[in-house]
Amino acid sequence: MTRERTTVVGSTIxxxxxxxxxxxxxxxxxxxxxxxxxxxxxxxxxxxxxxxxTLRMLLGLVAADSGSATIDGRPYAELASPAAVVGAALExxxxxxxxxxxxxLRVHAPMVGVxxxxxxxxxxxxxxxxxxxxxxxxxxLGMRQRLGLATTLLGDPGVLVLDEPANGxxxxxxxxxxxxxxxxxxxxxxxxxxxxHVLGEVQATVDDVVVIARGRLVHESPLSDLVAMxxxxxxxxxxxxxxxxxxxxxxxxxxSEISGGLLISGASPAQVxxxxxxxxLELHGLAGEGMALEDVFLKLTDPARAQVPA
Amino acid sequence: xxxxxxxxxxxxxxTNLWWVLALVMFAxxxxxxxxxxxxxxxxxxxxxxxxxxxxxxxREVAQSVYTLGASLxxxxxxxxxxxxxxxxxxxxxxxxxxxxxxxxxVVLAAKLVVNLALGLVYGVIGTLGAIAGGAPVLAGLGDGxxxxxxxxxxxxxxxxxxxxxWAVIGVGLGTLLPNQVAAIVVILAFTQFVEPILRIGFAxxxxxxxxxxxxxGAAAEALVGSSLYSTTGMLDLLxxxxxxxxxxxxxxxxxxxxxxTTLRRDVT
Ligand SMILES: Nc1ncnc2c1ncn2[C@@H]1O[C@H](COP(=O)(O)OP(=O)(O)OP(=O)(O)O)[C@@H](O)[C@H]1O
Ligand SMILES: [Mg+2]
Numbered sequence: 379m380t381r382e383r384t385t386v387v388g389s390t391i392x393x394x395x396x397x398x399x400x401x402x403x404x405x406x407x408x409x410x411x412x413x414x415x416x417x418x419x420x421x422x423x424x425x426x427x428x429x430x431x432t433l434r435m436l437l438g439l440v441a442a443d444s445g446s447a448t449i450d451g452r453p454y455a456e457l458a459s460p461a462a463v464v465g466a467a468l469e470x471x472x473x474x475x476x477x478x479x480x481x482x483l484r485v486h487a488p489m490v491g492v493x494x495x496x497x498x499x500x501x502x503x504x505x506x507x508x509x510x511x512x513x514x515x516x517x518x519l520g521m522r523q524r525l526g527l528a529t530t531l532l533g534d535p536g537v538l539v540l541d542e543p544a545n546g547x548x549x550x551x552x553x554x555x556x557x558x559x560x561x562x563x564x565x566x567x568x569x570x571x572x573x574x575h576v577l578g579e580v581q582a583t584v585d586d587v588v589v590i591a592r593g594r595l596v597h598e599s600p601l602s603d604l605v606a607m608x609x610x611x612x613x614x615x616x617x618x619x620x621x622x623x624x625x626x627x628x629x630x631x632x633x634s635e636i637s638g639g640l641l642i643s644g645a646s647p648a649q650v651x652x653x654x655x656x657x658x659l660e661l662h663g664l665a666g667e668g669m670a671l672e673d674v675f676l677k678l679t680d681p682a683r684a685q686v687p688a
Numbered sequence: 689x690x691x692x693x694x695x696x697x698x699x700x701x702x703t704n705l706w707w708v709l710a711l712v713m714f715a716x717x718x719x720x721x722x723x724x725x726x727x728x729x730x731x732x733x734x735x736x737x738x739x740x741x742x743x744x745x746x747r748e749v750a751q752s753v754y755t756l757g758a759s760l761x762x763x764x765x766x767x768x769x770x771x772x773x774x775x776x777x778x779x780x781x782x783x784x785x786x787x788x789x790x791x792x793x794v795v796l797a798a799k800l801v802v803n804l805a806l807g808l809v810y811g812v813i814g815t816l817g818a819i820a821g822g823a824p825v826l827a828g829l830g831d832g833x834x835x836x837x838x839x840x841x842x843x844x845x846x847x848x849x850x851x852x853x854w855a856v857i858g859v860g861l862g863t864l865l866p867n868q869v870a871a872i873v874v875i876l877a878f879t880q881f882v883e884p885i886l887r888i889g890f891a892x893x894x895x896x897x898x899x900x901x902x903x904x905g906a907a908a909e910a911l912v913g914s915s916l917y918s919t920t921g922m923l924d925l926l927x928x929x930x931x932x933x934x935x936x937x938x939x940x941x942x943x944x945x946x947x948x949t950t951l952r953r954d955v956t
Contacts, residue, residue: 431956438790439783440954455790466787472780481702488694489788529784608879 388415388536388569389450389463392434396445397593398431405431407593408445413571413586418563420601421573424679428593430469435468438655449537461490465530467523468650469573470539474513479506479525482514483532490533500528505554519546527555537569538562544572544579554596557670577675591679602608607643608674612650615639615663625657639663692789692798699772700806706768713764713810714817717757721778721821725753729830746831747860751821751843751913757814758847758912762854762905763879765810769803769858770875774868782955792951799859800943807855811848819844841911846928850908853932856939859902865947891924901926907934 391413398406406428414417423429424604436447438455449457449464457463472483483497501510509517514525530538538559539668544552558638560583563570574580577587587604589597597604616622616639623640626633631644639662642650647666654661700706728749735940744752752759776782789795823833833838858875865871883905890900900906900926926934 434954434956435740437787439786440956460790461788468783472783474699474775474779476703476705478702481698485695485698485702486788488691488698491691682851 380461387567388563391447391449391537391539391569391571392451393432393436393447394445396432396435396439396447397443397461398428398435399443400442401636404593406435406442406528409587409590409593409595411595411598413588415569416563416567417585418559418570418572418583419588420577420580421571421590422503422577422580422589422675422679423573423575423590425575427575427590427679429575429590431593432542432590433466433468433571433573436539437464437468438470451631452520459490459533459537461486461589462533463535464537464539465533465535466539467526467530467541469545473514473517473522473525476513477507477511478511479517479528479544480510482525482526486529486532492532500531501525503531520548520551524551533556535568537571539571542575544574552579559583577672581671589678593664596678599666605671606672611667612642612645613639613649613663613665613667614642614650614654614661616654616661621655621657622658625653625659629653641667689695690861692794693801696772696798696802696804697808698801698912700759700802705771706806706809709764709768710810710813711847713757713761713934714820716764717761717814717817718821720756720760721753721818721823722825723821724756724882725749725822725825726829728753729826734759737756745839746826747834749830750822750826750834750837750840753826754819754840754844755847755912756818756822757811758850758908761814761817763875764814765803765807765855766858766861766875767872768806768810769855769860769870770862770865772799772859773862773867774866774871774923777866778868779918786955793947796859796863796943796947796951800856800939803855804852807852810855811851814851815844815847815881818847846912849913850933853911853935853939854908857935859943860939860942860944860946863950864942866950877955897924900924902934904938907931909940911935 390441391411392612393409393411395403396406396409409428409432421429421432432447433439435442435447447453454460455463477485479501480494480497483500484494486671487494498507501507504527506521506524506528514522517525523543527540527543528568530540540559544555547555559570559572563585564602564614572580572584581601584601587597587599587601588595613636614622617637619635623633623635626640627644629645631638631642633642635641647664651661651664656666728744776785785795786792789799805951819835823927827833862871863873883903887900887903887906889894894931901910906925908931911928913928925931
């Protein structure tokens with residue numbers, strides 16, 4: 379059976395109030411998210427933030443303590459043919475070392491009703507055609523990642539869930555993966571969710587970002603908003619620090635005091651200048667300061683760092 | 689269900705384990721068949737250790753020799769069945785398995801079905817091994833092969849069935865004990881050491897002697913209908929169908945307990 383797909387429309391992933399504890403460790407804490415089709419969403423967080431646990435709950439491998447995770451409104455395990463709806467590759471993709479790449483796919487092919495030809499086709503898609511008959515035990519990490527990706531494509535699903543797919547890929551592989559994922563989302567309309575603990579790794583790939591830390595959501599926006607946050611830091615020199623603290627607090631901007639003024643984030647220099655003018659505050663210097671995107675990520679995921687002036 | 693069965697069947701046939709075990713099993717049972725055929729055909733009294741009736745008939749010798757696969761070789765299908773489940777945990781292939789089939793009972797049921805079929809293959813191979821090793825010896829030294837004897841062939845058929853059920857028990861055991869090393873150690877310790885000793889020990893104590901019949905090895909011998917141990921008259925066995933029921937009960941209980949322990953847990 380070959381599937382003819384003219385327009386692929388991915389499904390929406392909804393996560394609602396999801397929580398999970400392992401003993402005393404609160405791995406995921408009241409997490410709510412929406413992942414939309416047609417874009418690549420980066421699921422970011424430092425090591426141990428709860429990314430893998432969240433994905434395993436979404437896929438029915440780990441039982442949530444509370445909350446729900448659905449695809450197209452239904453839990454994964456209740457989908458009629460789940461692997462034809464969601465293709466998932468989890469961290470440290472797992473294969474029997476004595477099985478060939480092709481046979482690994484052939485094992486799962488009956489579950490999505492595809493013939494051996496489809497197995498060869500997805501192997502070719504991820505660049506493993508030449509290694510099809512080699513045993514997985516001899517594969518490099520990057521080759522295993524590619525095989526994991528091929529496995530997700532077997533059922534031609536509208537949703538792809540990939541846990542750290544760039545791990546172990548060479549620079550060429552990363553560029554290839556980027557183009558491939560963007561193609562799947564943008565041209566084909568699939569839902570693509572990619573986790574990573576390094577923002578830089580997925581920065582050029584993703585359209586939306588979701589950032590979690592210690593199991594909680596700390597940020598959810600298009601990547602462009604995160605980029606804007608990176609630029610939006612303004613250094614103000616003023617003799618009237620108290621006046622500015624009042625103003626900035628009124629405006630709801632974040633700030634830290636530095637010698638001779640403030641460092642304000644969440645606003646542009648123009649916004650700060652206009653507000654100072656309107657409030658008749660004395661202003662000696664006003665400068666927009668760039669912050670590396672990675673610093674924004676660190677600041678979001680580790681509040682302790684937020685106190686350290688950039 | 690059918691796709692899951694096909695998937696499980698492919699898991700077995702795409703790795704080398706099944707035929708390596710089958711080959712070793714054939715060699716092992718052929719060797720035992722020849723050795724036991726040799727000793728029983730020549731001097732039946734010696735092999736009984738003087739405990740049983742004096743001499744075995746030629747038919748009884750054939751029955752014992754041809755069912756050696758079931759009396760001494762059942763560890764092969766048992767290990768094969770157990771590994772079908774433990775290797776999923778050892779290599780973490782349980783994750784893709786459950787992604788493609790999240791209904792865990794279906795995965796378990798498919799493994800039970802596939803291993804029953806695979807167990808029949810081991811049954812045929814192990815029984816053929818014993819016949820291949822034993823029949824020529826019986827023909828040369830004993831009073832013939834007895835391969836045209838319906839009663840002998842009946843035992844041979846039940847020996848195949850018993851070996852098949854051992855593979856199903858293996859799946860249950862592997863589900864109960866997903867740690868591969870632990871499962872193999874338990875299988876080897878129990879089949880090679882614990883059960884034989886307990887059976888002899890229980891047989892010596894009146895209050896316990898009846899219980900020994902319910903051990904899995906004893907139940908399998910009851911199903912086969914003739915065996916090394918029983919023809920020697922050392923032990924009391926259940927009836928054939930009672931033996932089959934007890935053997936199947938082990939498979940069902942192990943699988944059910946495994947379903948509600950191991951297969952209920954988070955897969956991380
Ligand atoms: N099976 C488990 N038993 C106990 N604790 C666990 C288990 N799985 C995860 N945890 C804990 O839950 C927390 C979240 O882990 P998780 O693997 O989801 O993080 P992650 O965001 O995927 O991290 P990484 O970037 O390192 O992959 C960690 O503190 C981890 O130690
Ligand atoms: Mg992880």
